[in-house]
Amino acid sequence: MTVQEIRAFNRFYTNLIGALDYSRHLHTPYTLTEARVLYELAHAAGGGLDAADLRTALSVDAGQLSRMLAAFEERGLVTRAPSPRDARRQRVEPTSDGREAARLLEDRSREAVASMVGGLAPGDRARLTQAMRTVRDVLGAAAAAEAPPGPRVRLREPRPGDLGWVVQRNAEVYAEEYGWNAEYETLVARIVAGGHERAWIAELDGERAGCVFCVRDDAPGTARLRLLLVDPAARGHGIGRRLVEACVAHARAAGHRELVLWTNDVLVSARRIYEAAGFELVGEKPHRSFGRDLVGQDWRLVL
DSSP states (O other): OHHHHHHHHHHHHHHHHTGGGHHHHHTOSOOHHHHHHHHHHHTOTTSSEEHHHHHHHHTOOHHHHHHHHHHHHHTTSEEEEEETTEEEEEEEEEOHHHHHHHHHHHHHHHHHHHHHHTTSOHHHHHHHHHHHHHHHHHHHHHHHHHSOOOOOEEEEOOOTTHHHHHHHHHHHHHHHHHOOOHHHHHHHHHHHHTOOSEEEEEEETTEEEEEEEEEEOSSTTEEEEEEEEEOGGGTTSSHHHHHHHHHHHHHHHTTOSEEEEEEETTOHHHHHHHHHTTOEEEEEEEEEETTEEEEEEEEEEEO
8 A cells, every 4th residue: 555655646746746747847948857967067066076976866877868968068058078086087067057047947946836835724834844854754764774874075165163163173183294383373364364255164974074265366367275174084085176176166167267276295195186186386485384394386277
């Protein structure tokens, strides 16, 4: 009986929301699968996704996704290029037209749902909401129990308390690993207090695990990547790469011509991430800072 009831509900709800004829239902030229692809690309934290990750996330056939992305590219909705983390993979990023298409789809979906429930009595709306929440909770818990265990990484905007954590954790990590003194903590605090275009906090399984800031540089058309940090306990999960990709994607979308950064030659792991993202070393200079003799490096990425 349970199987029959679920199948009956699926048929009823699919017809109700117009999933079988999505384009006509929302008056758009996109199928439901195409709309899901546009949505995922428009809401990706790093400004885009590798095609393989997109295929896995949506369980879409590789051939179908390839044809879909080719059509999107021809219509100016996406761009495709080798992935900065692996040239054998394809990176897909939405254009401004692609983001606008995703926004339009989201607006029309929201309007369709509002129209569907608009005539319900308040009590019925509450019952409906609770019933849907129960479905998600029960089936979501079952799916989670069957899923293979693994860490979950996500990037988000800073919240109250995060900026203080950025200053403290930077100071602690660089003191422990490189012996840098309080001069570095002062520099980090000044950068954080100076304002930024965008900042990202990385989380690993819900705990703060890293950060990066994008600030406007003095040079016209230039943005600067600052304060890239991955907590030692969270390394090995690609967090640094994702933070840098997010910063690069923002700088490009904001119309900057280049993204620059300053680092030191002792930060070997960070330099590998910058090189993989396409940055080029443009200058080096010895200096005495943070209680140590260091070699500063200037890196640049043409966007």
